[in-house]
Amino acid sequence: MDKIGLYIHWPYCTRICPYCDFNIYKNKAGTETALVQAILLDMLHWREMSGPRNLVSIHFGGGTPSLLSAANLQKFIKTAQELWSPSNDLEIGLEANPKDINEKALAAWHRAGIERLSVGVQSFDDSALQFLGRDHDGQTARRALELATNIIPRVSADLIYGFTNQTPDMLQNDLRTALTSGVSHISTYQLTIEQETAFGQAEKRGINKAVDSDTSADLLEQTIDTMTANGFNQYEVSNFAKKNAQSRHNLLYWQGGDYAGIGPGAHGRLTVDGKRCATIAALKPKDYIEAAGNTSHGIAEQETLNAQAWAEEYLLMGMRISGGINLARYTEISGQRLAPEIIRQYEKSGLLKKMGNQLSATPKGRMVLDTLCHELLSY
Numbered sequence: 001m002d003k004i005g006l007y008i009h010w011p012y013c014t015r016i017c018p019y020c021d022f023n024i025y026k027n028k029a030g031t032e033t034a035l036v037q038a039i040l041l042d043m044l045h046w047r048e049m050s051g052p053r054n055l056v057s058i059h060f061g062g063g064t065p066s067l068l069s070a071a072n073l074q075k076f077i078k079t080a081q082e083l084w085s086p087s088n089d090l091e092i093g094l095e096a097n098p099k100d101i102n103e104k105a106l107a108a109w110h111r112a113g114i115e116r117l118s119v120g121v122q123s124f125d126d127s128a129l130q131f132l133g134r135d136h137d138g139q140t141a142r143r144a145l146e147l148a149t150n151i152i153p154r155v156s157a158d159l160i161y162g163f164t165n166q167t168p169d170m171l172q173n174d175l176r177t178a179l180t181s182g183v184s185h186i187s188t189y190q191l192t193i194e195q196e197t198a199f200g201q202a203e204k205r206g207i208n209k210a211v212d213s214d215t216s217a218d219l220l221e222q223t224i225d226t227m228t229a230n231g232f233n234q235y236e237v238s239n240f241a242k243k244n245a246q247s248r249h250n251l252l253y254w255q256g257g258d259y260a261g262i263g264p265g266a267h268g269r270l271t272v273d274g275k276r277c278a279t280i281a282a283l284k285p286k287d288y289i290e291a292a293g294n295t296s297h298g299i300a301e302q303e304t305l306n307a308q309a310w311a312e313e314y315l316l317m318g319m320r321i322s323g324g325i326n327l328a329r330y331t332e333i334s335g336q337r338l339a340p341e342i343i344r345q346y347e348k349s350g351l352l353k354k355m356g357n358q359l360s361a362t363p364k365g366r367m368v369l370d371t372l373c374h375e376l377l378s379y
């Protein structure tokens with residue numbers, strides 16, 4: 001049976017961070033029930049579209065899904081397990097804000113079925129957290145990880161690097177604190193400035209919020225060195241894990257697998273009868289709820305990808321991970337081979353590695369991944 005993952009987007013946050021360009025809305029009291037019903041309807045629709053599948057992951061992202069009640073998390077998990085056949089190593093993950101983490105909440109999430117927690121630490125440094133407009137401090141983040149690692153089997157700490165005034169020492173402190181916290185997975189995201197955010201507006205007024213690209217590359221190199229020296233493998237550009245602690249849900253994205261995208265603004269991918277379809281759910285919670293009420297699903301856009309778009313996505317996602325892409329699979333999707341002479345050229349310059357049919361970027365290649373992928377796709 002083919003695999004499927006399930007992504008559920010909970011779009012509400014208690015406050016909006018100045019750098020965030022996700023599909024998010026200020027949390028409003030009394031909106032949970034209607035959105036939960038709409039999501040459940042959408043799940044049924046996805047089951048009709050996908051047919052029976054082996055359910056390998058359920059991921060609650062956002063927004064801030066840790067604002068959802070444990071009873072509703074459990075309802076989603078139970079429904080998903082009834083609709084699809086849960087795999088033996090089904091991953092059930094929740095993104096959580098440090099402020100929402102306490103012993104009672106953790107125990108309730110664990111009882112509901114959550115076995116992986118991704119904690120939005122961002123930094124342990126109070127001045128950095130203030131700069132990033134977060135509503136928690138370093139002590140709250142440290143305590144959140146301490147409690148989480150006691151109760152949830154797999155915990156990840158998410159960090160942000162590359163903000164103005166971040167020194168290598170500050171980064172090192174954040175990495176060291178995360179490494180000694182007991183987590184088995186660490187994500188390090190580069191701060192990128194998106195125009196429509198408060199940081200984007202500040203940049204337009206000439207106030208820098210992010211470091212330049214050279215400094216950012218140095219910070220990334222420092223991160224990779226520190227992580228690998230401490231037994232964390234960089235299995236994806238921004239993600240590091242101990243053995244067997246990788247995010248199976250995210251691997252599904254990077255490996256070109258299928259996933260139902262449920263909840264306002266969620267993206268999905270589904271392959272049926274050799275055709276790959278891309279979906280986007282209605283963005284605004286109000287529209288999503290209305291759509292689900294009228295049509296029994298929340299999908300606002302749906303298109304079948306042509307061979308080129310599908311192959312391009314397979315390559316761009318797959319080259320992010322250390323395992324890389326399968327060249328035969330690429331040819332199967334696109335109907336074309338990636339130019340062997342270009343592959344050889346980049347192998348010689350130490351940017352690509354080819355083992356049988358697997359093609360991946362070397363650590364040096366990952367530092368220039370966008371250019372490298374662009375080059376591979378232009379021949």
Ligand code: SF4
Nearest residue numbers: 013016017020062063
């Ligand atoms: S809590 Fe997360 S999703 Fe919400 S605004 Fe902040 S960064 Fe964005």
